[in-house]
Amino acid sequence: MTDSTTQVAANGRLAALIELGTSVWLDELGRELLERGELERLIAEDGLRGVTSNPAIFERAILAGSSYDQQIAELAASGLDAEAILEELVISDVRAACDRLRPVYEALGGADGFVSLEVSPHLARDTEGTLRQARDFWRRVARPNLMIKIPGTEEGLAAIEQATYEGINVNVTLLFSVAAYERVAEAYIRGMERRLREGLSLDVRSVASFFVSRVDTEVDRRLAASGREDLRGRAAVANARAAYRSFLRIFRGERFAALRAAGCPVQRPLWASTGVKDPAYPETFYVAALAGPDTVSTMPLKTLRACERELEVSGPTVEIDPSPDLTALAEAGIDLEEVAALLLEEGIDKFVRPFEQTLAGVARKAARALARDRAAAVALDRRARVAAADWLERGRSERLVERLLERDASAVGDPSWPELADRLGWVDAPARSLAELPRLRELAARLTAPGIDDVVLLGMGGSSLGAAALVTLGARDAASQQRRFHVLDSTHPRAVAALAATIEPQRTLLICASKSGTTLETISHLRFFAERIGDPGRIVAITDPGTPLAEQARRDGFAAIVAGDPEVGGRYSVLTVFGLVPALLAGVDPEPELKSAESVREALLADPTAALALGAAVGALAADRRYRLLLPIDEPTRVFTMWLEQLLAESSGKQGRGILPVPVVAADGRELAPRDAVRCLHAASEGARFPSAPEGTYDSPLPTVAVAGQGLGGAFFLWETATAVACRVLEVNPFDQPNVQEAKEATKSALAQGSRAPSEESEAALRLLRSTRPPSYVAFQAFLPPSPQLDRAGDELCAAVMRATGCAATFGYGPRYLHSTGQLHKGGPPEGVFVQLLDDDPYDLAIPGADYGFRALIEAQAAGDRAALEARGRPVVSLRLTGDPAAALAALAREITV
Ligand SMILES: O=P(O)(O)OC[C@H]1O[C@](O)(CO)[C@@H](O)[C@@H]1O
Numbered sequence: 022m023t024d025s026t027t028q029v030a031a032n033g034r035l036a037a038l039i040e041l042g043t044s045v046w047l048d049e050l051g052r053e054l055l056e057r058g059e060l061e062r063l064i065a066e067d068g069l070r071g072v073t074s075n076p077a078i079f080e081r082a083i084l085a086g087s088s089y090d091q092q093i094a095e096l097a098a099s100g101l102d103a104e105a106i107l108e109e110l111v112i113s114d115v116r117a118a119c120d121r122l123r124p125v126y127e128a129l130g131g132a133d134g135f136v137s138l139e140v141s142p143h144l145a146r147d148t149e150g151t152l153r154q155a156r157d158f159w160r161r162v163a164r165p166n167l168m169i170k171i172p173g174t175e176e177g178l179a180a181i182e183q184a185t186y187e188g189i190n191v192n193v194t195l196l197f198s199v200a201a202y203e204r205v206a207e208a209y210i211r212g213m214e215r216r217l218r219e220g221l222s223l224d225v226r227s228v229a230s231f232f233v234s235r236v237d238t239e240v241d242r243r244l245a246a247s248g249r250e251d252l253r254g255r256a257a258v259a260n261a262r263a264a265y266r267s268f269l270r271i272f273r274g275e276r277f278a279a280l281r282a283a284g285c286p287v288q289r290p291l292w293a294s295t296g297v298k299d300p301a302y303p304e305t306f307y308v309a310a311l312a313g314p315d316t317v318s319t320m321p322l323k324t325l326r327a328c329e330r331e332l333e334v335s336g337p338t339v340e341i342d343p344s345p346d347l348t349a350l351a352e353a354g355i356d357l358e359e360v361a362a363l364l365l366e367e368g369i370d371k372f373v374r375p376f377e378q379t380l381a382g383v384a385r386k387a388a389r390a391l392a393r394d395r396a397a398a399v400a401l402d403r404r405a406r407v408a409a410a411d412w413l414e415r416g417r418s419e420r421l422v423e424r425l426l427e428r429d430a431s432a433v434g435d436p437s438w439p440e441l442a443d444r445l446g447w448v449d450a451p452a453r454s455l456a457e458l459p460r461l462r463e464l465a466a467r468l469t470a471p472g473i474d475d476v477v478l479l480g481m482g483g484s485s486l487g488a489a490a491l492v493t494l495g496a497r498d499a500a501s502q503q504r505r506f507h508v509l510d511s512t513h514p515r516a517v518a519a520l521a522a523t524i525e526p527q528r529t530l531l532i533c534a535s536k537s538g539t540t541l542e543t544i545s546h547l548r549f550f551a552e553r554i555g556d557p558g559r560i561v562a563i564t565d566p567g568t569p570l571a572e573q574a575r576r577d578g579f580a581a582i583v584a585g586d587p588e589v590g591g592r593y594s595v596l597t598v599f600g601l602v603p604a605l606l607a608g609v610d611p612e613p614e615l616k617s618a619e620s621v622r623e624a625l626l627a628d629p630t631a632a633l634a635l636g637a638a639v640g641a642l643a644a645d646r647r648y649r650l651l652l653p654i655d656e657p658t659r660v661f662t663m664w665l666e667q668l669l670a671e672s673s674g675k676q677g678r679g680i681l682p683v684p685v686v687a688a689d690g691r692e693l694a695p696r697d698a699v700r701c702l703h704a705a706s707e708g709a710r711f712p713s714a715p716e717g718t719y720d721s722p723l724p725t726v727a728v729a730g731q732g733l734g735g736a737f738f739l740w741e742t743a744t745a746v747a748c749r750v751l752e753v754n755p756f757d758q759p760n761v762q763e764a765k766e767a768t769k770s771a772l773a774q775g776s777r778a779p780s781e782e783s784e785a786a787l788r789l790l791r792s793t794r795p796p797s798y799v800a801f802q803a804f805l806p807p808s809p810q811l812d813r814a815g816d817e818l819c820a821a822v823m824r825a826t827g828c829a830a831t832f833g834y835g836p837r838y839l840h841s842t843g844q845l846h847k848g849g850p851p852e853g854v855f856v857q858l859l860d861d862d863p864y865d866l867a868i869p870g871a872d873y874g875f876r877a878l879i880e881a882q883a884a885g886d887r888a889a890l891e892a893r894g895r896p897v898v899s900l901r902l903t904g905d906p907a908a909a910l911a912a913l914a915r916e917i918t919v
Pocket residue numbers: 481482483484534535536537538539540543591592671758761839840841
């Protein structure tokens with residue numbers, strides 16, 4: 022034993038503190054701290070005798086920087102899920118810290134030198150779960166100077182007693198009230214008494230972590246509100262001193278006499294949360310006020326450094342009588358027990374949040390690391406892995422993915438189902454499209470040769486969403502930077518007019534994309550813009566062979582007719598001419614995306630795990646009623662999410678089952694994650710174009726899937742495959758859309774009768790929304806002109822609803838959603854609550870050759886979908902907005918919040 026560990030401290034200020042009986046611990050841990058040698062320095066210079074950690078501490082350590090990335094990569098490669106990886110990271114650090122403090126521990130005969138590791142904050146109310154994890158951590162860390170942190174909740178008490186009895190050192194955390202502290206001391210004593218009775222060693226150590234600064238934060242806030250600021254900064258210290266009085270009474274008194282006589286150590290009070298939160302207080306405020314025998318003060322590095330510089334203690338401050346302060350506070354109306362109850366609830370939450378954040382971050386890092394050499398990869402957390410386990414095994418033994426990619430329809434359903442065996446063309450689309458690319462490039466060059474400034478794509482659902490994603494996220498070639506790309510999938514007269522006003526008809530190329538060649542919106546748009554453009558030589562049709570559109574194109578002499586593959590359905594068509602031709606015309610060469618898709622296909626044939634795990638997890642969770650899949654969005658990846666939304670919802674949402682994609686703005690996710698959701702994270706590996714969104718921040722313990730890869734095309738292909746797998750799990754046909762027709766029929770009859778959706782007041786919508794509770798979900802259907810402002814207003818409205826109701830909320834434009842989530846609204850889980858957002862704008866545009874205009878069309882579409890939903894007994898309110906729609910949505914969001 023060297024002097025540095027037995028001596029008090031080289032630093033005189035800390036030496037004085039230690040001399041008074043306060044042991045100095047560090048409330049911080051992490052790889053950098055360990056690797057920098059900082060811990061050794063603190064042991065040597067400051068007399069450090071312990072370390073505490075918590076989920077927030079590990080969040081800061083693991084997510085900042087890259088010091089854990091190598092270990093995450095290795096653990097992910099060995100097949101561990103994100104939660105298991107996180108446990109390993111934390112255990113490695115705790116073990117290393119235990120080893121650094123081991124000499125202190127030995128020198129002090131096991132009385133000090135501990136490192137604390139907290140059980141999962143999700144277990145704070147679960148006695149059995151806490152005990153299981155305490156034993157598991159104790160066994161895996163395998164160091165005598167480990168302490169397991171267990172929350173001092175009602176449920177924690179039995180676990181504390183039992184763990185103590187089993188010889189596990191316990192650090193009781195989250196103590197805010199004197200009464201709770203006393204119960205915890207009792208639990209420790211009972212555990213030790215059982216050991217004494219059974220003749221077991223009494224060399225089991227425990228501390229009771231009493232939180233300090235958080236009490237002042239809450240009480241000072243209340244005092245400010247009641248004008249009693251004269252009492253600021255007194256509550257936390259008085260409360261802790263009162264707990265110390267209880268300590269003295271219990272451990273120096275009769276209650277502990279027998280154990281004391283048998284040589285049992287006391288359970289020391291540990292002052293936690295010693296870092297000041299109010300900058301008006303000196304950094305050393307709490308440490309200085311709570312010095313005294315048999316105590317521990319655990320300090321963040323910042324507080325410890327401040328103590329090195331300026332701590333002044335000359336006597337045992339912890340023994341000062343707190344009664345005058347407590348009386349004054351009580352007279353000022355401060356109920357410390359009530360404050361403590363609130364802080365306990367908040368405290369559990371304050372650890373759940375960083376725990377969830379860390380887990381999500383680890384999942385992303387794991388997926389990214391795996392994708393470095395695997396084209397695409399998926400990482401699951403434990404809950405997602407447990408859900409997926411059966412199908413992972415079954416999928417492997419059945420060769421589900423391999424058979425699917427070999428075009429064996431029986432891999433995903435009954436081959437006799439209509440639209441199954443004849444819709445598998447997408448599985449080898451990347452290779453076929455690569456072969457076709459030179460011809461398509463030539464075509465694009467010819468079509469744009471006349472000098473084209475604007476390329477307009479008319480198409481609904483799968484006939485435009487994939488192309489939009491390719492154009493927005495693919496690599497643009499410099500020469501065509503000047504060519505602007507527009508997608509029209511709205512029938513709102515203002516949206517049609519706005520596009521018409523933007524383009525110069527003589528320098529515009531029109532693409533009309535429709536597999537069926539009959540889609541009402543697309544055909545109406547074509548009629549309108551064909552007339553504007555005037556020259557069929559600047560119109561391209563992309564459609565399957567023999568459709569009415571192909572016929573018209575031939576008849577009218579369009580510049581080109583590009584034939585789609587009838588064996589590929591609309592939402593699976595992005596890597597066919599439906600994605601490629603608009604991309605080429607807009608100046609994006611899709612070759613890298615086709616190659617990355619092909620490499621994902623190859624990789625899946627060699628090892629199907631990524632698609633199998635993703636499909637099995639989201640499918641099995643949805644089958645178990647966890648069907649809301651949170652997809653964090655930001656710009657510009659929102660457009661990829663729109664593509665994915667159609668793929669998932671229209672493929673899976675039928676027969677009362679399905680997956681509801683819930684795009685959420687990452688920064689908002691924190692408060693709004695519905696508890697019955699699954700979170701999905703996307704992460705690009707370095708330098709890749711794989712869609713990547715900032716991580717969502719979520720409160721709730723959500724099963725997590727993280728997806729990473731090399732390129733956008735790979736992301737398309739991976740999700741297409743995984744969606745088919747998920748549909749197999751849900752036992753639905755991934756390739757049909759049986760309920761879309763219902764709204765189409767109802768639209769037709771609304772058009773014939775000239776009917777429109779009713780005009781209901783916002784009160785009706787608010788009533789409906791306020792009465793909505795999980796497991797419902799809310800879908801806003803906005804028959805309004807799309808715009809970035811409205812996108813954001815929609816995001817905020819959904820956030821407000823999720824916050825107010827706890828239900829998932831989505832926002833989609835009509836008629837776009839009719840070709841996407843509309844299938845799931847009608848055919849999926851019967852739990853949707855629908856709010857149609859309409860305006861009362863008299864503005865209209867005629868549709869050439871039709872006896873109705875765009876206004877009548879969009880009104881009929883809203884009325885038609887409303888009728889289809891009502892026929893299924895779903896609640897719908899059709900709300901007419903006046904004035905600026907974004908402002909109206911913001912007002913609605915505010916009203917929901919109050
Ligand atoms: O390409 P089409 O035939 O115009 O269809 C457009 C969209 O309409 C649907 O058929 C039904 O909503 C989608 O699946 C498809 O992507």
